[in-house]
Amino acid sequence: MSIRTKNIKSFFKNKTILITGGTGSFGKQLVSYLLKNKFPLLKIIVFSRDEFKQFELSKIFPEEKYPCMRYFIGDVRDKDRLMLALQGVDYVIHAAALKQVPVAEYNPFEAIKTNIIGSQNLIECCLNNTVKKVIALSTDKAAAPLNLYGATKLCSEKLFITANNIIGKKKISFSVVRYGNVLGSRGSVIPEFFKQKQRGTLFITDKEMTRFSISLEESVDFVMLALISSVGGEIFVPKIPSFRIIDLAQIISSKSKIKFTGIRAGEKIYEELITIPESLNTFESKNYYLILPFLHKKFSFLIKRLKKITKPFSYNSSNCFILKKEQIKSLLVKNKFI
Numbered sequence: 001m002s003i004r005t006k007n008i009k010s011f012f013k014n015k016t017i018l019i020t021g022g023t024g025s026f027g028k029q030l031v032s033y034l035l036k037n038k039f040p041l042l043k044i045i046v047f048s049r050d051e052f053k054q055f056e057l058s059k060i061f062p063e064e065k066y067p068c069m070r071y072f073i074g075d076v077r078d079k080d081r082l083m084l085a086l087q088g089v090d091y092v093i094h095a096a097a098l099k100q101v102p103v104a105e106y107n108p109f110e111a112i113k114t115n116i117i118g119s120q121n122l123i124e125c126c127l128n129n130t131v132k133k134v135i136a137l138s139t140d141k142a143a144a145p146l147n148l149y150g151a152t153k154l155c156s157e158k159l160f161i162t163a164n165n166i167i168g169k170k171k172i173s174f175s176v177v178r179y180g181n182v183l184g185s186r187g188s189v190i191p192e193f194f195k196q197k198q199r200g201t202l203f204i205t206d207k208e209m210t211r212f213s214i215s216l217e218e219s220v221d222f223v224m225l226a227l228i229s230s231v232g233g234e235i236f237v238p239k240i241p242s243f244r245i246i247d248l249a250q251i252i253s254s255k256s257k258i259k260f261t262g263i264r265a266g267e268k269i270y271e272e273l274i275t276i277p278e279s280l281n282t283f284e285s286k287n288y289y290l291i292l293p294f295l296h297k298k299f300s301f302l303i304k305r306l307k308k309i310t311k312p313f314s315y316n317s318s319n320c321f322i323l324k325k326e327q328i329k330s331l332l333v334k335n336k337f338i
Helices: 005-012 025-036 051-060 079-085 101-106 108-127 148-166 189-197 216-229 245-252 297-303 325-334
Strands: 016-020 043-048 069-073 091-094 133-139 173-179 201-204 210-212 235-238 242-244 257-260 272-274 282-284 288-291
Touching (some): 005 216, 025 043, 043 079, 091 108, 133 216, 148 173, 216 235
Parallel strands (some): 091 133
16 A cells, blocks of 8 residues: 655655644654655644644654644634635645544534534635645445444545535545544554453453454555545545454453443444445455546546456455454554554
8 A cells, every 4th residue: 555755755845734633643643654754845734622632742743853843723613723724735634533433422413513514614725725635534434324423424525525526627636535443543442452451351342343454554654645646536445454353352361251242322243444335436456445426537547557346345344354363463563562
């Protein structure tokens, strides 16, 4: 899924990138990636609403050491603040969202305000500034959504994809990257299992449950691929392995008891990244799938490099490549969880 660093450096030369939700797990990893590789960016703007997280991140990446860094307090719900923050911005990575399924179920209006209205605000503000490309991060839960969080992300996806219909003569494109839970991100299963290990019991909702496996580094790499190669209107989906939750639990703590609690409201047995209806408009390469809203001449150069999916299928964490226990352990070691 990687791209040649030389190509990225040319792409970013004297450009400004803004990351909404920039103090989250993904945002911090993306900032680290951009600075570590010394891309010739004019500015990297971290846009988020949490002043403490911005303060903490600014200590890691201070403006004194990294002159391109900027820290903007703001909320995607606040359209006026977005308009100001986006002045002179070339590329936007939209990572801001309310992501916790139970929180969204209990606070539906708040999830709608951030994930849907916030997306609309961002689109309108990008259209009214000099932004050239927007990549919105989505989730497996947007595919055939079962919970409110997934429904809001599906709406968000639709907003970004169809925004390409109203750009007129503006040189701007909107695309989406959709992937599953990131290993070790806040609220994910791995850190939770390590906490439960201390109490001697690991809680699993269902013994058949599977999840996709993608690291923070891999997610950043894939988003960079999408940012550089997108033309607008695509949904990028990475080809990634999956694992059984019960296998993960036994590797993290073979001595702990395992208690099955039953599936929670809005939870799925498996993660789904491409539904059967979507597969009819899907193309694939070696490392990723591309869901297109319709066939258009602007996609012609992409399609030439990709293979059309001819048989309907569901791309989910139960029917893709499932990691064996020793592979899961290697993955945990590689990502420094154990």
